[in-house]
Amino acid sequence: MKKLVSVVIPAFNEAENLTVIIDRLESVFSETAYNVEFIFIDDGSKDKTLAILKTIAAVKPNLFYIEFSRNFGHQLALKAGLDKAAGDCVISLDADLQHPPELIIQMLEKWEEGNDVVYTRRKEDKNLPYGKRKSSMLFYKLLNVLSSIHIEDGTADFRLMDKKVIEVFRNFEENEPFIRGLIQWMGYKQIAIDYIPSKRYAGSSKYNVRKMMRFALQGVTSFSIKPLYTAVYLGFSFSMLSILYIPYVFYSVYMGIEVDGWASTIMTIVFFGGLQLIIMGIIGIYIGKMFMQTKNRPNYIIKSTNLVQPL
Numbered sequence: 001m002k003k004l005v006s007v008v009i010p011a012f013n014e015a016e017n018l019t020v021i022i023d024r025l026e027s028v029f030s031e032t033a034y035n036v037e038f039i040f041i042d043d044g045s046k047d048k049t050l051a052i053l054k055t056i057a058a059v060k061p062n063l064f065y066i067e068f069s070r071n072f073g074h075q076l077a078l079k080a081g082l083d084k085a086a087g088d089c090v091i092s093l094d095a096d097l098q099h100p101p102e103l104i105i106q107m108l109e110k111w112e113e114g115n116d117v118v119y120t121r122r123k124e125d126k127n128l129p130y131g132k133r134k135s136s137m138l139f140y141k142l143l144n145v146l147s148s149i150h151i152e153d154g155t156a157d158f159r160l161m162d163k164k165v166i167e168v169f170r171n172f173e174e175n176e177p178f179i180r181g182l183i184q185w186m187g188y189k190q191i192a193i194d195y196i197p198s199k200r201y202a203g204s205s206k207y208n209v210r211k212m213m214r215f216a217l218q219g220v221t222s223f224s225i226k227p228l229y230t231a232v233y234l235g236f237s238f239s240m241l242s243i244l245y246i247p248y249v250f251y252s253v254y255m256g257i258e259v260d261g262w263a264s265t266i267m268t269i270v271f272f273g274g275l276q277l278i279i280m281g282i283i284g285i286y287i288g289k290m291f292m293q294t295k296n297r298p299n300y301i302i303k304s305t306n307l308v309q310p311l
């Protein structure tokens with residue numbers, strides 16, 4: 001019997017990209033001996049994304065859509081797709097054609113060789129805006145320093161996962177899943193392949209600086225409590241420093257040295273004020289995460305779907 005491959009694609013306002021990506025994917029799969037199902041997650045799009053998906057689904061029995069009740073974000077859209085995919089392996093990629101569908105052939109080969117996860121690394125990304133490249137590099141550096149997992153630079157959510165990995169992943173009940181980190185953390189037999197990203201086909205990036213910052217903070221804080229330790233070490237270091245400073249204060253009072261340290265006083269106050277706020281913020285993020293998690297709300301809400309399995 002032919003194996004089934006599920007292709008999961010989160011789409012948020014991607015109307016102009018849909019037919020193109022489906023065409024490209026179909027021509028890729030026509031060269032292989034697999035059955036394929038496409039699962040698109042409409043993440044609360046405001047454009048014609050859903051309408052187009054419905055029209056295509058009416059003529060293609062292997063195309064499914066999941067309509068979210070609102071925009072839940074890329075990671076949760078992806079999660080919904082992984083939750084519902086029925087394939088022997090699942091491939092996830094973006095709808096904007098930045099992840100070249102042609103790479104899937106290689107991914108499938110690696111899978112057949114016995115790898116459980118085939119992830120991809122973005123190379124020579126001249127096609128990406130400068131700011132994006134730099135911020136992405138900084139993000140991975142920071143993540144690797146601040147957490148116990150190691151994610152290679154340029155790893156995005158373009159990967160193949162075997163069914164057994166997906167089945168374990170489905171049982172995770174994290175409130176803000178940082179999927180690329182979780183998959184890396186899970187282990188199994190993982191292998192990387194490199195690719196050169198293309199330009200976004202149509203439309204514009206859905207990630208702005210604010211969203212990227214949030215994503216980065218989420219990534220770090222869902223994988224480690226190292227920032228909390230860093231805060232403690234910083235606190236210790238500065239206490240030590242100030243203890244060393246006390247003898248000097250006594251000495252200057254004793255010697256009658258004049259006090260004129262207005263500038264240094266203000267600087268100290270401002271510096272420590274800032275530091276304390278940052279540290280409180282860090283602690284706050286963790287508490288916030290616990291708060292969100294204890295509410296145990298579902299990750300996402302499906303408004304409609306043409307998938308046959310129960311929701």
Ligand code: UDP
Nearest residue numbers: 010011012043073074077094095205206207
């Ligand atoms: N996306 C989504 N929900 C969002 C933002 C993005 O489903 O809230 C999808 C988007 O349609 C695309 C993928 O996630 O398929 C990656 O988004 P984008 O291309 O905007 O990110 P970038 O490539 O700029 O990092």
Ligand code: MG
Nearest residue numbers: 094096098200
């Ligand atoms: Mg993109």
